[in-house]
Amino acid sequence: MKTVGIIVEYNPLHNGHVLHYTRSKEITNADAVVAIMSGPFLQRGEPALVSKRARTEMALHMGVDLVIELPTAYAVQPAEWFAYGAVALLNGTGVVDCLSFGSESGSLEDxxxxxxxxxxxxxxxxxxxxxxxxxxxxxxxxxxxxxxxxxxxxxxxxxxxxxxxxKPNNSLGLHYLIALRRLQSRITAHTITRESANYHDLVPTDKTIASATSIRKLILEEGLETISSYVPNYTLDILYREFTNGLGPMDWERFRQPMFQTLLTQEPEELESYHEVTEGLEHRIQKVLPQLGEPTIDALLSALKTKRYTRTKLQRMLLHILLNHNKAEMSRTKLTEGPGYIRVLGFSDKGRVLLKQMKKTASLPVVMRPSTFSHPYLNMDLQASAAYASAYPNPTVSSMFSDYLAPPVIL
Structure with a gap:
């Protein structure tokens, strides 16, 4: 069974993602699709709109056969380590033949x-x-x-x-190729041209294809009914369900209270110990806090931003502070070791066949339930999910611990 791997966030899954999924299968002639998906926090240093379980459902409804979580240690990183962690997981399954990613150039020649x-x-x-x-x-x-x-x-x-x-997808694609070479992987690479919407577009420019950024903006500012032409029906249904049950929509401002409490109660030398707090940013944080017009994450990021420090870099830094990620556990030496496990978030009937095959081919332990396995990065994943759930509009103890106890999503 020929299998193509894709690396995704689905925040949320939209028509552009469906196009990428469909074309990936076409150009590779693949029978099955494995998706490596970020958990509750994403590569640009943002919380996902809804939980990883909800986004796993979206992926399975679209036709993905097996969804594997990209550990938080790699998911909230610059392109080099995001790509390395994701490709290492695809390689570690032993069942993935090729990787397909979107790019602005649509060519691997350069x-x-x-x-x-x-x-x-x-x-x-x-x-x-x-x-x-x-x-x-x-x-x-x-x-x-x-x-x-x-x-x-x-x-x-x-x-x-x-x-x-x-262009962000070109840059990320380069790092996927670098990771394949560093891992000496047998996986072959393919790319598909990104069409109709640019990664950072704030306003849709097409009738059916829009960037995830513009879709989230529409949801948060105008409501779910405004995105129906840009997402599949199952995405819309899942979002309605999650929002109705008080499980979203999530954005940075939901974490305002714990974030400011940490920043206001720690000395600069304590802040400096966190991953991505570099080159005196701990002092810049302390300097701008009293000058904020209002105590919001958006105001803080605007005050911290300079030509040198992008908003994305600063968001990732704040997430590492929020989640208590220190420099030692995120060092190059540690990250080069790669993910130590394959955490299964969900699967289809065909995915079940892949999992059976992976018992013979996988070079990493396959984790179906976190309660049966232990690893420092898995502990970080569980903590990230608990912190995420604690900021729900209607948080519950069961939701904060569900990641530890819940089985994979099966569709």
């Missing part, structure tokens, strides 16, 4: 040689990144320029490469 040149750990690359960030560039721009310099590109190529990697 990405393959870059991935080959950058797949080896390079002190030169890191020095170049540091140099350009010291000159005021943010990390994505610094990485693009450094990558061009390290690979010996001309000035014209540097400009072209910077523009290409400034």
């Amino acid at each position: 990405l393959f040689p870059l991935a080959e040149a950058l797949s080896e750990e390079s002190g030169q690359l890191r020095n170049e990144i540091t140099k350009h960030m010291s000159s005021g560039s943010n990390f994505p721009s610094a990485y693009a320029i450094a990558a061009a310099n390290v690979t010996g590109s001309s000035q014209r190529s540097i400009n072209e490469l910077t523009q290409m990697l400034a």
